[in-house]
Amino acid sequence: MRIPHSKPTITIIDYGASNLISVARAFEHLGIQTQLSDSPYDITQATHLVLPGVGAFGKAMEALIKKKLVDPIREYCLKKRPFIGICLGMQIMLEFSMEFGDHKGLGLIAGKVVPIPKTGKDGKPHKIPNVGWRSLVQYSANRVWDNTILHDITLKSSVYFAHSFRIIAEKESDRLADSFYDGIDICSVIKSGNLYGCQFHPEKSGPVGLKILRNFCCLE
Amino acid sequence: MSNVRLIARLDIKGQNLIKGIRFEGLRVLGDPQQVARRYYENGIDELIYIDTVASLYGRNCLYDIVEYSTNNIFIPFTVGGGLCSVNDVKKVLRAGAEKVAINTAAVRRPELIDEISKIFGSQCLVLSVQAKRRNNKSWEAFIENGREPTGLSVVEWVQKGEEMGAGEILLTSVDQDGTLNGFDVELIDAVVENVTIPVIACGGAGSPEDIIELVKKTNVDAVAMASLLHYNYFSIDEIRNDMSNHDIEVRSIENILYENTP
Numbered sequence: 278m279r280i281p282h283s284k285p286t287i288t289i290i291d292y293g294a295s296n297l298i299s300v301a302r303a304f305e306h307l308g309i310q311t312q313l314s315d316s317p318y319d320i321t322q323a324t325h326l327v328l329p330g331v332g333a334f335g336k337a338m339e340a341l342i343k344k345k346l347v348d349p350i351r352e353y354c355l356k357k358r359p360f361i362g363i364c365l366g367m368q369i370m371l372e373f374s375m376e377f378g379d380h381k382g383l384g385l386i387a388g389k390v391v392p393i394p395k396t397g398k399d400g401k402p403h404k405i406p407n408v409g410w411r412s413l414v415q416y417s418a419n420r421v422w423d424n425t426i427l428h429d430i431t432l433k434s435s436v437y438f439a440h441s442f443r444i445i446a447e448k449e450s451d452r453l454a455d456s457f458y459d460g461i462d463i464c465s466v467i468k469s470g471n472l473y474g475c476q477f478h479p480e481k482s483g484p485v486g487l488k489i490l491r492n493f494c495c496l497e
Numbered sequence: 498m499s500n501v502r503l504i505a506r507l508d509i510k511g512q513n514l515i516k517g518i519r520f521e522g523l524r525v526l527g528d529p530q531q532v533a534r535r536y537y538e539n540g541i542d543e544l545i546y547i548d549t550v551a552s553l554y555g556r557n558c559l560y561d562i563v564e565y566s567t568n569n570i571f572i573p574f575t576v577g578g579g580l581c582s583v584n585d586v587k588k589v590l591r592a593g594a595e596k597v598a599i600n601t602a603a604v605r606r607p608e609l610i611d612e613i614s615k616i617f618g619s620q621c622l623v624l625s626v627q628a629k630r631r632n633n634k635s636w637e638a639f640i641e642n643g644r645e646p647t648g649l650s651v652v653e654w655v656q657k658g659e660e661m662g663a664g665e666i667l668l669t670s671v672d673q674d675g676t677l678n679g680f681d682v683e684l685i686d687a688v689v690e691n692v693t694i695p696v697i698a699c700g701g702a703g704s705p706e707d708i709i710e711l712v713k714k715t716n717v718d719a720v721a722m723a724s725l726l727h728y729n730y731f732s733i734d735e736i737r738n739d740m741s742n743h744d745i746e747v748r749s750i751e752n753i754l755y756e757n758t759p
Contacts (some may be wrong), residue, residue, distance in 0.1 A: 295617060302567050302593065307737040404695050404718065406620055406664070409500045410748035411544055435500075435748040437542075437573060439595070439620050471690040481573045481595060483537070483750075 278426045278495035282334070285494055286310045288323035290350070292340045296480065300329045300363060303480040307491050316351040320480060325494065326353055332367030334374040334390060334442070337365055338382065347383065354385055359496035360472045361426070367467065368444055369476030376442050386469050387447035393440070398460025410435040411456040413465060420453055426473050426492045427454060436475075436482040436489075439477070444476065471496060500746045502719035503736060504543040505726050506699060507534045509559060509578075510550055516727055518675035520627075520643035523549075530565045536726065537570045539733045542751045544574040545598065545667065545697075545721055547625075549642055555599055560592065567593025575623055575667075581605075581727050586613050590621060598667055600625040600639040603656075604647050607661055614662030623697075624663035626651060628684055629671045636684055636686050643671040651684070657658025659692045666696045667721065673701030675724050680707060686715040697721050705731060705739035712745050 287304050291297055291313040301311045312319065317447035320326060328350070330337055341347050354360055362370045371382045374390035382390070397403045412433040415422070422428060438456070443463050446452055454466035456477070467474040472492070515633050517523040526532070533544055544566070548559045555581060559576055566574050576589045577598025586597050596741045603610050614622050627643050628636040636651040647654075655666050668688050670681040672709050680701045689696045695718035702708055702722045711717055725731060736748050 286737070295621070296595075298591060299567055299593045299595075300570075303571055306568070331621070401692075404693060407693055407717070408620070408665070409502050411500065412749055433749055435750065439573070441620070478573075481571060483540075483572050487571055 278424065278492055280309070280491065280494050281497065284309060284327045286312055287325045287327055288312045288314055288319055288330060289327045290320065290346065291315045292337070292344055292346060294329040294331055294337065294366070296329045296331050296363070296478065297454065300327060301479045302356050303487060303490055304494070307487060307494065315344050315346065317345055320346060321352050323353060324358060324374070326350070326358065326360045328360070328366035328369065330363060330364040330367075330369060332365060333370055334365065334376040334382070335378065335380045337369055338380055341369070348480055349387070350383060354472055357471050359493060360385075361493050362474040363480070364440060364476060364478055365462070367476055368442060370467070370472065370474050371446075374442065385472055386451055386467055386474065388445050388451070390442050390444050393443050393458065393463070395462055403459040404481075406439055406441040407458040407463065408439045410437055411458060411463070411465070413454045413456060416449070416452040416455045416464070422453070425453060425468055426489050428492045428495075430485060430488060434479040434485045436479065436485055438463070438477045438494040440476060444474075500748055501717070501740065502542045503733065504534075504545055504695075504697060504719055504721040505541045506545040506547065506721040506723045507533060508547050508549045509562065509724065510548075511558065512561075514727070515549065516675060516724055517702070519671055520622065520674055528645075529562050532727070533562065533566060533570060536733065537572060540737070541572070541733055542748050543572055543719070544570070545665060546576050547598065548578030563589060563592045563594055575666075577623070577625055581609070583612050583616060586617065590617060591685050596623050596665070598623040598625040600627065603658065604638065604649065607657065610658060610661040610663055614664065619662050619664035619698045622663050623665045623667050624655065624658040625667040625669070626658075627669050628681075630681065630684065634683060634687065641673060652687055655688050655692050659694050661735050663694060665694055666692060668696055668698055670700035674699075676701055677703030677724055677730070679703060680711045682711055682714050685711060685717055689716050692719060695719065703730070705736045708736065709740060709743045709745065712740070713743075
């Protein structure tokens with residue numbers, strides 16, 4: 278995929294997420310202009326929208342509500358323009374989360390957010406959070422990565438995760454890539470039309486992550 | 498066993514990368530930005546920057562390398578040294594660091610661990626512990642870069658740290674630091690078996706064999722290396738390949754090109 282000649286400006290939602298600057302710098306490293314904004318107008322008018330996120334689900338939703346950004350984000354997504362949620366930003370795209378009580382999410386993608394099981398496939402306890410580099414695999418062989426944010430990404434490339442909760446997407450067709458933590462299935466990339474979510478941090482995943490962000494800029 | 502993370506630790510004094518032996522006899526080794534960039538391009542999984550004199554002067558001088566890393570190095574990095582308030586932590590995280598490491602300030606005021614983890618999440622808080630062996634299977638925690646004893650037992654201190662909200666432990670053996678003689682395996686095992694959060698083993702790594710031995714004997718999650726890499730004894734590739742040949746899962750970096758100009 279190629280970045281269009283008239284390079285897009287990437288709008289990054291500024292609602293207090295601490296990875297905001299890292300995400301912006303990664304795009305800028307690719308020669309892409311970024312705009313950090315908490316203005317409802319900028320969000321509805323964006324051509325490419327990014328929802329970063331680190332920390333707790335409830336607090337992040339609270340911040341979006343307080344800044345009156347929930348409806349503008351939904352309105353933007355209805356236009357079918359490219360959107361990506363990163364880590365907690367991905368989790369917020371779902372309908373609800375069971376993190377420290379039930380919280381409603383943006384409901385852009387059908388499904389929920391649940392804790393990573395406390396034991397691995399072998400029944401033995403493991404460390405939570407899941408921190409480190411895991412490989413990207415296809416959930417099923419018929420999921421094609423071409424012309425998505427995973428365009429030209431080599432199967433089993435490693436990306437960086439740091440999370441305690443995982444998403445359960447209702448529709449299997451929304452699962453673009455998976456990863457495994459101690460044998461536990463983690464949905465690592467979701468896609469519904471032009472809406473994407475990454476459970477890992479592309480901005481901290483070296484050249485592979487940069488390529489994913491670059492692919493995002495190529496979406497129209 | 499899931500992926501063992503390979504971390505490079507850069508101790509920084511003023512504008513220089515430095516390294517000593519058992520925290521003493523510090524040698525100046527060059528420009529930390531260039532070295533960090535090289536490790537990134539050679540496939541290191543994570544970086545740790547420690548300002549070694551910050552807690553003595555009460556300020557952290559790492560803002561230059563934090564800014565440089567945020568703009569040029571796209572892997573997680575941790576910043577430590579002299580951070581003593583929620584505000585200090587906020588500045589470093591907002592500037593692009595993934596995590597902060599706290600030692601002296603946490604010993605002096607353990608509530609700081611709780612405050613930081615409640616605001617920014619446990620995942621960003623690394624409790625840094627400098628351990629000196631006292632006698633058979635007992636270790637004491639030190640602060641101020643291995644200079645000042647605290648009277649705290651390392652195992653009890655890390656348990657308390659976890660309870661208060663630390664998300665990870667950076668465990669440095671002061672006795673092994675810079676010696677290239679291998680890890681204090683007993684120390685690392687004692688800590689790993691007494692906490693449920695990830696542990697980064699630091700101090701003594703001299704060869705891939707040292708790392709392989711540690712990973713086989715303990716449930717350690719990550720290893721931090723300094724002299725081994727700074728003096729070019731082994732490359733990150735050699736270490737990763739040796740580990741992989743011993744059936745240790747590591748990050749796959751095949752087919753990756755580190756381009757400077759995309």
